[in-house]
Structure formats: structure tokens, C-alpha cells
Amino acid sequence: MANGEPNTPQTTRTPFWYDPTVRSIGFQVLAALLIGWFFYTIFRNTLINLESRGISTGFDFLDNPAGFGILMSLVEYDETYSYGRTFVVGLLNTVLVSALGIFIATILGFLIGVARLSSNWLIAKMATVYVETLRNIPLLLQIFFWYFAVLRTLPSPRGSVNLGETFFLNNRGFYLPAPVFESGASVAGIALVLGIVLTAVLARWASRRFEETGRTFPVFYSGLGLVVGLPLIAFFAMGAPLTWDYPALKGFNFRGGVRVIPELMALLWALSLYTAAFIAEIVRAGILAVSHGQTEAARALGLREGPTLKLVIIPQALRVIIPPLTSQYLNLAKNSSLATAIGYPDLVSVFMGTTLNQTGQAVEIVAMTMAVYLTMSLSISMFMNWYNKRKALVER
Amino acid sequence: MKTFGVIAATCATLALATAAHAATLDDVKANGVLSCGVSTGLPGFSNPNDKNEWSGLDVDVCRAVAAAVLGDASKVKYVPLTAKERFTALQSGEIDMLSRNTTWTHTRDTSLGLNFAGVNYYDGQGFMVTKALGVSSAKELDGASVCIQAGTTTELNLADYFRANNMQYSAVVFDTSDQTVKGFEAGRCDILTSDQSQLYALRTKLADPSTAIVLPEVISKEPLGPVVRQGDDAWFNIVKWSLFAMVNAEEMGITSANVDEMKTSTNPAIARFVGTEGDAGAKLGLGADWAAMIIKQVGNYGEAFERNVGMDTPLQISRGLNALWSKGGIQYAPPIR
Numbered sequence A: 001m002a003n004g005e006p007n008t009p010q011t012t013r014t015p016f017w018y019d020p021t022v023r024s025i026g027f028q029v030l031a032a033l034l035i036g037w038f039f040y041t042i043f044r045n046t047l048i049n050l051e052s053r054g055i056s057t058g059f060d061f062l063d064n065p066a067g068f069g070i071l072m073s074l075v076e077y078d079e080t081y082s083y084g085r086t087f088v089v090g091l092l093n094t095v096l097v098s099a100l101g102i103f104i105a106t107i108l109g110f111l112i113g114v115a116r117l118s119s120n121w122l123i124a125k126m127a128t129v130y131v132e133t134l135r136n137i138p139l140l141l142q143i144f145f146w147y148f149a150v151l152r153t154l155p156s157p158r159g160s161v162n163l164g165e166t167f168f169l170n171n172r173g174f175y176l177p178a179p180v181f182e183s184g185a186s187v188a189g190i191a192l193v194l195g196i197v198l199t200a201v202l203a204r205w206a207s208r209r210f211e212e213t214g215r216t217f218p219v220f221y222s223g224l225g226l227v228v229g230l231p232l233i234a235f236f237a238m239g240a241p242l243t244w245d246y247p248a249l250k251g252f253n254f255r256g257g258v259r260v261i262p263e264l265m266a267l268l269w270a271l272s273l274y275t276a277a278f279i280a281e282i283v284r285a286g287i288l289a290v291s292h293g294q295t296e297a298a299r300a301l302g303l304r305e306g307p308t309l310k311l312v313i314i315p316q317a318l319r320v321i322i323p324p325l326t327s328q329y330l331n332l333a334k335n336s337s338l339a340t341a342i343g344y345p346d347l348v349s350v351f352m353g354t355t356l357n358q359t360g361q362a363v364e365i366v367a368m369t370m371a372v373y374l375t376m377s378l379s380i381s382m383f384m385n386w387y388n389k390r391k392a393l394v395e396r
Numbered sequence B: 001m002k003t004f005g006v007i008a009a010t011c012a013t014l015a016l017a018t019a020a021h022a023a024t025l026d027d028v029k030a031n032g033v034l035s036c037g038v039s040t041g042l043p044g045f046s047n048p049n050d051k052n053e054w055s056g057l058d059v060d061v062c063r064a065v066a067a068a069v070l071g072d073a074s075k076v077k078y079v080p081l082t083a084k085e086r087f088t089a090l091q092s093g094e095i096d097m098l099s100r101n102t103t104w105t106h107t108r109d110t111s112l113g114l115n116f117a118g119v120n121y122y123d124g125q126g127f128m129v130t131k132a133l134g135v136s137s138a139k140e141l142d143g144a145s146v147c148i149q150a151g152t153t154t155e156l157n158l159a160d161y162f163r164a165n166n167m168q169y170s171a172v173v174f175d176t177s178d179q180t181v182k183g184f185e186a187g188r189c190d191i192l193t194s195d196q197s198q199l200y201a202l203r204t205k206l207a208d209p210s211t212a213i214v215l216p217e218v219i220s221k222e223p224l225g226p227v228v229r230q231g232d233d234a235w236f237n238i239v240k241w242s243l244f245a246m247v248n249a250e251e252m253g254i255t256s257a258n259v260d261e262m263k264t265s266t267n268p269a270i271a272r273f274v275g276t277e278g279d280a281g282a283k284l285g286l287g288a289d290w291a292a293m294i295i296k297q298v299g300n301y302g303e304a305f306e307r308n309v310g311m312d313t314p315l316q317i318s319r320g321l322n323a324l325w326s327k328g329g330i331q332y333a334p335p336i337r
Helices: A020-050 A083-116 A121-135 A140-154 A185-213 A219-237 A262-289 A292-300 A305-341 A346-357 A361-389 B001-016 B024-031 B057-070 B086-092 B106-111 B155-166 B175-183 B198-204 B233-252 B268-274 B280-284 B291-298 B301-309
Strands: A161-165 A167-170 A173-176 A177-180 A240-244 A248-250 A253-255 A259-260 B035-037 B076-080 B096-105 B114-116 B121-123 B125-130 B144-149 B168-175 B189-196 B213-214 B222-227
Touching: A020 B057, A020 B268, A083 A262, A083 A305, A083 A346, A083 B106, A140 A305, A173 A262, A185 A219, A240 B280, A259 B114, A292 B076, A305 A346, A305 A361, A305 B175, A346 A361, A346 B106, A346 B155, A346 B168, B001 B280, B024 B035, B024 B057, B024 B076, B024 B233, B035 B057, B035 B086, B057 B076, B057 B096, B057 B222, B057 B233, B057 B291, B086 B096, B086 B114, B086 B222, B096 B121, B121 B198, B125 B198, B144 B155, B155 B168, B155 B189, B155 B198, B155 B301, B168 B175, B175 B189, B175 B198, B189 B198, B198 B213, B198 B301, B222 B233, B233 B268, B233 B291, B233 B301, B268 B291, B280 B291
Parallel strands: B035 B076, B035 B096, B144 B168, B144 B189
Antiparallel strands: A161 A167, A167 A173, A173 A259, A177 A240, A248 A253, B096 B222, B114 B222, B121 B222, B125 B189, B125 B213
């Protein structure tokens, strides 16, 4: 009581650098700075080296006229367009072959995967032979096979295989008549979009009604009717504004019409068949992963093989199938760069090949191409992850 | 703490890394071998035989430089390159010089950081078609498909020519000249276009060379020559003057057979050439007998031409533009004095 000071415990304040939180933040900031400085140094070093050797840098070359022709282009292109345009042409060609390849490979892969599990011995064996053969031969060899096998057997333009005067097949390509839409056709386009939107709404309504009352609705056929019927009605209402541009042999080659070049056909075939073999195995693994009890329960309920697969097995198998399927899609998109071997004008062949060699700016061009492939692959995998999350079964 | 020190030291070294000024002559002498970029196989210019021995007009330029610098024309490492990767290989230092029937153009000279060390073959671009098409002139080729090699001036000249003549074409682009020949033979395209010398060389690779003809039109100038990196003037001079030495030797009548006796000649021009007078070799940083070594081991320009692409070879190319200036051509070398 003499000295009225309360007994305060001696709190020794530890220096802040012993605090674990402060330390962890400090080291992370230091690491980030080091990494940033590393990349900055590499970047600056490259620029200094390029300049001292007299190699031009920068992205100004993208505005210069290209001066060379490209075999196939989805947008308008001739040699007076710029190098930036060749980038777009190559990019669209790559996206085209990847998208078509993914579509065909998925369908084919699912069919063959299911076929391999069939109780019909012949079908199962044929599917096995397909998978084992195509999985084990390098893709480049398969591409060369399809390209040179296709080329050697097709006739020259003067002796084309033809269906009437409208479809022609020769070693320069497959020629189809091109539709030429006149002024009223945009209404049909709007009707098509409307049909698709209405079908989506219908599907949603039908699935909600199924959840609540258990009554099914023929969504597929009514959707088909909407998507096909509405545009057709609009089309004829506008007086059928469509003429056809027929391919005709003039001199060396056919002019007019739409041409599917043999390079595209060969590349698409090779990519799809190769990737389908891998997808078949993934699908088979997914189906086998679903416990056999599910099949037995479905049988006990009286479901036949087809509906069992469609309603019970595949929805559960999709959980297992989708992640490796994403990898196969990415592989297909990247393997499309093998197009340079046969002269299909994809991004690598046109931009990283010809444009790089004409301008000499290797660093910028390779960086742009790598960025494109990275973006494409990231988009595919983001979409598939979103789809996977949607399909994931919520367990109790 | 120790690992941190190692990391810090590595980062510091990376930060200080700058472009090393290429002293290619010293590098070649230290390695004892000349690294020369050539094509993947073009008869007459750079072609390996079944024992992987290379021969051709471009190969002879490499051998000449090796003879001048290292004293032995066989001390060359040949690096086969496609048209797409040839400049990158030279820029990055993978090869010391590029002798690969490369056309000297403005863009290549200015924006790639390279120097052209002369012209060893004056050429032009032409077309090859099958006789069965019944075409006799390039102006009749509207709408044709054309097989080309990627990354060459051929693509650009073709576009210019067809545009100037209001004709259309579709380009089928391959990576190597072998693939273009395969595509042409398979009938994928009507025309094969390239430098005329290449067309004659590629025609020998066809299964039946007599079915193809080379059209008479020459649609561009294609001066082909060796290439080196910018920023190394000493090496540039060596390659340039090795080529000039071969042309000068033909002008002075010095051949691989008589170069030894020419060493005793009293003609001042010949004495300066073989090195018994003057110090032309020392000014290049080479020995006094640099030019004599070239002629002894490789021959003069005329000998190299006749041996590789002349009338006795399957290519049967006449001297034409590539004759000496005094004989109606335009091969002209500055004097060695």
C-alpha cells in the first residue's frame, strides 16, 4: 500500500522482425521483387543485344504490307494486306481446324469408347484394334499418311470426280457450290438466332417441369423444329433470296464455289482420328468407373441398354471423363501446329513461318504466337472446368 | 546465407551480361573448324553424297574461307538449314557464315543485322511446269496452283508478278525444297517456282526429268551470295575477299593446277595475289599465302562453277551472267593491291 502502483507484469516488446506474419510478408515481397527484377533484366538484356546487332525491334512491322499469298483464308486477304492481317488469317485457320477437330474427335471418341464395351465381340474387337493402332503411331506420320495417301489417289482437276455439275473432288480440293445471300437473308439469320434462344428457353422449362412433375417433353424434336423451321419460314417469306455460285473448270483449276483444300481435310482427319483414340479410352475408363450396382439397379427398374447408358451411366461417368478430356482438347489444339509439315496455312505456318522469315523479327513473332496458344488453351480449359463444376454431382 | 550469396552472384552476372562483340576470326581459329550454314540438299549448290561429304558452289565458298583462315579446306562443319531457320541460326551465332543460295535484298541487309559478302551466283526466278500442260510461257498461267518453299523471296516475287499481270494463283507452301518437288510430282500444283538454278537442280530430283520444262521467263533478280553477321568487319572482309580472290584468280588465269608455279611468277599482280609481294594477307589478319591456299585447294571461280553446275554436270547451266565481266558476264572483283 505504500507505493500505490499496481503490479504490472514486465512486457518485453519483441522487435517487429521476429513477428512471423511480418517475416512471411517481407519474404514474399522480396521474392516478388527478385522475380520481377529477373524478368526485367532478361527483357532489357534482349533489347540491348538486338539493338547492338542491328536487328530491328518493335511491333511496327505489323503495319507493313505482307507481299505474299495465303492458300486459304476465312477473311478477305491478298498480298496488299498487312502482316497483322496474316496474323488474323493464321489465327482463324488454327481456330477452325481446332474447333472442327474437337467436335469430330469427341463424337468419334465417345462412339468408339462405348463400342469397346459392347457385348458384340466383333464391334468390341474392331474398336480395340482402332484404338491400339492409332494411339501408337506418331501424329506427324499419320498426317503425312493422310496427306500423301489422299493426294496420290485423287485425280487432277481435268479428271475430277464429280456429282452432277455441282460437287467436284480432285487433288486441289473439294469444291461445293457457294451460297450467295442477297438482301433479305439477314431476316433468316435473325430467325435462326431466335430459334436457338427459344429452344434454350424451352429446354430449361422442360427440365424444370420434369423435376417437379416427372413428365417429359420432346425437347429435341421441338427444338429442331424451331431452329430449322423458323429460319425457313422467314426465308421463304422474303422470297427465297439465295443464289448459288457453282464451281467451274477454267484453265488450270476450278473457279467459284467453296473450296475445302486437301491440306485441311488431311489435317482434320489425322487430328480427329488420333485424338478420338485417346478420348475413346478416357470414355471407357469413365464408364467403367461407375459402380456396376448402378447398371444392375437400372436393369431392375426395367431400363434397356440404351436408356441405361444415357440416363444413368454417362451422367455419372462424366465426372471422371471431363478433366482428362480437357487435356485431350488442349493436345488437339496444340497439335494443329503440325500443319506446317503439309502446308496448311495455320498460325505457325503463316505467321511464325513466312512472316517471321520475311521480317526477321523472331522474338516478337514467337512471343505473339505463344501468347495465342496460351490464351486458346486457357479458354478451353476454363470452359471445361466451368462445365465440370456444373456437371458435378452434389452428394448428400 | 550461403545459398543467398550464390543466388545474388548469379543475378549480378546476368545483369552484367551484354552483347559480346563477335570476334569470329578468333573463334574460328580457336575452334579449328569453320561452322558453315548450307541448305538441306540442293544439287549443284550444297548437296551431301551418301558418305555425307558435301559439294557444291556454296560449299566451295565455305571451303575457300576455311582454306584462307585455317589453311585446310576440309576443316568445315556443315550445318543444314531450311529457308525458315537460316537467318536465326546466323544471328544467334550457331554458324559463322551462311552460304545457302540466299538472295541479297534490302530488307535482309538492313533489318536482320546481317551483311552480304558478295554475289557468287547471279540468278533469277523462273517457273517449271509439266510438259503435259502444254504451256509455253509464264503469261498463260492464270489460275494455277504453285508449290513454293516457305520463307523465301520466291513467295514475294510470285505475288508481285501475278498481280502485275492481273493473274490469279493459289500458293501451296512447304518447308523444304524436297517437299515442294514431292508436291509438284503428286500433282498438287501446276507450277514449281524457285530460282532458275534451283529449278534445274530440282528437276534432276524428279522421277522422270524429261516430263518437266523450265519456262523461259525470268521474273526477278536473285543475286545469291554468302552472308555474315553485322558488327564484325574483320570477318566480313575475310569472307568478301575470299570470294573476290576466286574471281580474280580466274581473271588472271591462275588455276589449282598452276598456282604452285605461279608462286615464282614475276608478274606483279600475280605476285601480290600469291603473297610473294605485298602484305594483302596480313591486312586481313591471315597468312601471306591465303589466296594461294584457296586456289590450290578449291580452285578459281570458273573451276568451281564448271565442277558443280557446268555443262558437264546434270544441271548443265551455262556461264551466262556468271561469266567474267571481260567475257560477257558480270562477275567483277576489285583488284588486290
